[in-house]
Amino acid sequence: ALLEAMSDDLNISVALATIDDMISNTNDKLDINPKDKGLKKETLANIEFIDELLGIGGKEPFSYFQIGVDEVTKYKIESLVEQRSEAKKAKDYAKSDAIRDEILAMGVSLMDTADGTLWEKI
Incomplete structure (x- = not known):
């Protein structure tokens, strides 16, 4: 969905909504199983992809779990x-x-x- 939004004349609002949905879904799943290593690996891979594509999210990936x-x-x-x-x-x-x-x-x-x-x- 993210690539589709970016291919649609750089529809950044849809792209950001897609990222927000991913984060929300990930948080919901981690609330259920906070030690889901597979989900955490997938999330980190997604963050790296988003950073490469949009230039956002480029911090040390694990630091996002330390926000706040x-x-x-x-x-x-x-x-x-x-x-x-x-x-x-x-x-x-x-x-x-x-x-x-x-x-x-x-x-x-x-x-x-x-x-x-x-x-x-x-």
């Missing part, structure tokens, strides 16, 4: 994530779990990946 978090809070979360990582490496799982719970109390969920820990506002 101020810089001071981001710094604190990143610091706690690093402390948690160090605790896990030291096999201090009680400390790691306590840090995870502290981050969760801030309204943030963590996802451990092969590339490190990602976080998102919930």
Whole structure:
């Protein structure tokens, strides 16, 4: 639908409405299953495509899941994530779990990946 709108004499209003629908549908699905990795991958691919096509959405893709978090809070979360990582490496799982719970109390969920820990506002 996005490409059709852009092919229709650059019908940007329809293109933006299509993007809005995609975001709304994605949010609805993530409300049901916030850990749907397949949907998150698909969403990131769509954001990259939109950035390539329209030049919008070009931030680090995962940063869109962190929108609404101020810089001071981001710094604190990143610091706690690093402390948690160090605790896990030291096999201090009680400390790691306590840090995870502290981050969760801030309204943030963590996802451990092969590339490190990602976080998102919930």
